Amino acid sequence: MAALANWLWRWLVGGDVSPERFRWQAPEEKRVLLHVGCGRANRSHLPCAFQAPEWHEVRVDLDREVEPDLVASVTDLSAVPDGAADAYYASHVIEHLYWFEVPQALAEARRVLKPNGFAVITCPDLQEAAAMIAEDRLYDVAYYSPAWPITPFDIVFSYRPFVERWPLTMSHKCGFTLTTLVAALREAGFVACYGMRRPQAFDLWVVATSAPLSESELTELARTYLPEPLGAKAVAVGK
16 A cells, blocks of 8 residues: 555656655745744744745654654754755754754754755753752742743753653753854854843744854844844854
């Protein structure tokens, strides 16, 4: 049956293309957004600019139950050709990797992006959580997510009810400050990076490109695709 299905797809689309690979290909007039580690997030969870009609979202996740367009790990996007995506988006994904997997994931992000493409990555801000921990407030509420309160413990180790249910996949296995996240991106070959800390949300946001940009070009890219600063404490801009 599988062989017959694959033959039908080859007959319909031409060439040896698997059904899964065909699903993520975008119409020619669209820009491809690779949304990795998407989970159950839908288009409304994307930064506003990515919700524009010009963008074709390709949802990527290891969990088939969330019905992604492509079942794959962030450390192995081999089903995606080199330079296939205009943008790469990872929200609260990178901290679920072991430290040695981070370079692998970022190398894949750089590989799948077009020469003028860019990556947007957001993750918890360990520095902001550490400030509360230093005050012995490990289990105090740091902020309220749309569904539940989050403590510094949850920021560092992941939300406890999720970890209890899915310990292997939902635990945080590493973490970042703004400086170390930007450094990891630069070590992976991203040349221009713009990052910010949002203390009210206890998160970090970085946009990065492989191509060099002027400071004004990089700032405009960040203004377009990063969320509102919410009183950002620090910004790192690098060409």
